Amino acid sequence: MITVIALSYEASGKFMFKLTISDDTYSTALSARAEDIITKYVTDLEQAGSGEAFKNVLYGVRVMVEGRNRFLNDLAEVIAHEDTDSKFTVRVHRPDLTEQVVQTLKDADYPRSKREPGTSDITVIISHKTDQQLEDMANDVKRIEKSALGAAAGLKLDTLQRIKAAIDKEYIEPKDAFHARNQIEKTSNEINEFIKVLSLKKRYKFLNEDLDLSDPEEQRLFGNIHKPQYRSYFK
Numbered sequence: 001m002i003t004v005i006a007l008s009y010e011a012s013g014k015f016m017f018k019l020t021i022s023d024d025t026y027s028t029a030l031s032a033r034a035e036d037i038i039t040k041y042v043t044d045l046e047q048a049g050s051g052e053a054f055k056n057v058l059y060g061v062r063v064m065v066e067g068r069n070r071f072l073n074d075l076a077e078v079i080a081h082e083d084t085d086s087k088f089t090v091r092v093h094r095p096d097l098t099e100q101v102v103q104t105l106k107d108a109d110y111p112r113s114k115r116e117p118g119t120s121d122i123t124v125i126i127s128h129k130t131d132q133q134l135e136d137m138a139n140d141v142k143r144i145e146k147s148a149l150g151a152a153a154g155l156k157l158d159t160l161q162r163i164k165a166a167i168d169k170e171y172i173e174p175k176d177a178f179h180a181r182n183q184i185e186k187t188s189n190e191i192n193e194f195i196k197v198l199s200l201k202k203r204y205k206f207l208n209e210d211l212d213l214s215d216p217e218e219q220r221l222f223g224n225i226h227k228p229q230y231r232s233y234f235k
Contacts, residue, residue, distance in 0.1 A: 026166075030155065030159045037155065037191075038191070040148075041144065044144045049205075051080040051084065051088070055088070056140055058088060059071060059073035061105060063075055065097060065100070075097060075101065076122075079091065086125060087123070087125050088123075088124040089123060090121070102114065102115050102122055110126065112124065134207055137206050141199055141203050149192060149196075152191050156184060202233075204222075
């Protein structure tokens with residue numbers, strides 16, 4: 001018998017799946033794997049904007065080196081300090097480029113960047129995030145969202161392919177397979193909406209009224225961020 005899967009939310013706000021009828025292997029696998037995707041996604045979003053995550057923003061700074069526009073990621077290691085989200089060490093791989101990297105960081109809205117004497121280390125202190133830095137953090141959230149949506153799409157495709165294989169081998173009746181596909185489609189849509197709404201809520205936390213809602217779907221989903229199932233996230 002094909003299991004109907006429904007999305008449910010605990011009172012704590014924790015996202016989870018609940019099998020509401022039976023225990024066929026397709027639905028059980030979908031449930032377990034989808035919960036793993038969502039758990040990782042929520043964790044990644046919670047970390048977005050933290051000192052560790054902000055390293056990705058610094059790595060995206062572009063430095064002109066020998067006529068080539070290079071990412072800082074190619075030239076240095078960024079180390080986040082454990083005791084604060086506002087202090088970083090940029091360890092430049094080529095000491096002769098250190099002063100150039102310092103100036104580039106200052107020009108890129110990191111004015112409190114200074115070289116540590118006798119080293120290729122640069123201390124970067126962020127006292128106030130600029131609009132561009134907040135936009136970069138929001139873009140990092142979009143990257144995380146895209147990755148989660150891709151994982152969810154892959155899970156849906158894999159599950160549907162398993163059902164097709166079961167039909168071919170006569171492990172499942174066509175009418176049951178039809179019902180299973182419909183439930184998987186519905187569940188996948190709810191997963192995608194959950195991912196998109198959480199992304200909107202996190203980006204809104206960074207950008208507030210500057211959040212771009214020109215996309216019709218995001219405009220439609222934005223009102224959901226205040227619903228009970230999303231309320232406990234990113235306070």
